[in-house]
Amino acid sequence: MEHPENSEEYKGLVVNAGIEQPSIVNPYLKFRKKPRRREFSVGEYVEGIVKGNVTVLSQAVTLVESVKPEHQAIAQEVIEKCLPYSGRSIRIGISGVPGAGKSTSIDVFGLHVLRQGGKLAVLAIDPSSERSKGSILGDKTRMEKLSVHPNAFIRPSPSAGSLGGVARKTRETIILCEAGGFDKIFVETVGVGQSETAVHSMVDFFLLIQLAGTGDELQGIKRGIMEMADGIVINKADGNNIEKAKLAASHFRNALHLFPAPDSGWSPKVLTYSGFYGLGIKEIWDMVDEYFAFVKANGYFEQRRNEQAKYWMYESINEHLRDSFYNNETIASMLAVKEEEVLNGKLTSFVAAKKLLDAYYDTLK
């Protein structure tokens, strides 16, 4: 359009026609969607895992942890196909109350075992923790050095759920890691509850981290955790804590005499160390090596793994039955009512249970 200012009347005042203003948004800029994670086929998962591809392994673990039935279906197939490649590892459970120094120690232990070669996976069982999306290991900085080690794979605990469920997922993750060539597996648990039993049911060696002078010795005995330990290590034996740690070690040694000899024939050892200063680490791993040589020679290694396999078969049956029962629509609608009736004294617990079970069996007919 011709500008009025360009008319003869306004000489000397020439205004050029404006040019079209570009859009404030670059038209060439495409809003790139975050690429969707590629979904692999079962075969691709297995191949990737067996080739040692950690990204594929991580994604497979995510499927194992997923509650979606379609994910579970793939996960189970992947696990089944990975089974023949699994089993060739040493599995070590590491337990201790919060603050005992598990992360500090696992960082040091991990580097120590990796110096001998191989690959290490660090997994966890922490059903109680909702705080960091169910992960005590959520914060990878807890294991600073290990988390950046090329041969270490650190995976937080599956998010909170029933202990059995969380433990099953960790056990399945062990299988995937082993198929991925991880020949050392650490399973960490907070030494405060039942999770030790779950860890014990999936590891070859159970290491209990204790502290001197916390009165924890007795708690360990009470909770039956000490019986499970193949090695008890007293952390923070440094500075002026060394003597206390040694004293605690002798208390533990005495306490261990109270228990019947373990089936393995191995006498659990008690050692002191400092995870922070890296003292006494070699001695702990010498003990672990000695244990493996011992139980492999006397056949207990195989025996324990077989018993664990049997245990997990029953655990899976129990879990499936429980899920099938509680996810049953008829049951779901009846449960609250029956519970109320029990609370009001209208039904005894046993009659209520029977009615619910009968209703469940009816739905199966």
Ligand code: GDP
């Ligand atoms: P976790 O809760 O069992 O994982 O324990 P952490 O590894 O986070 O350690 C708890 C605290 O104890 C941290 O402040 C560590 O620095 C400290 N700690 C861990 N190991 C040692 C040790 O060997 N000696 C000393 N003095 N402190 C330690």
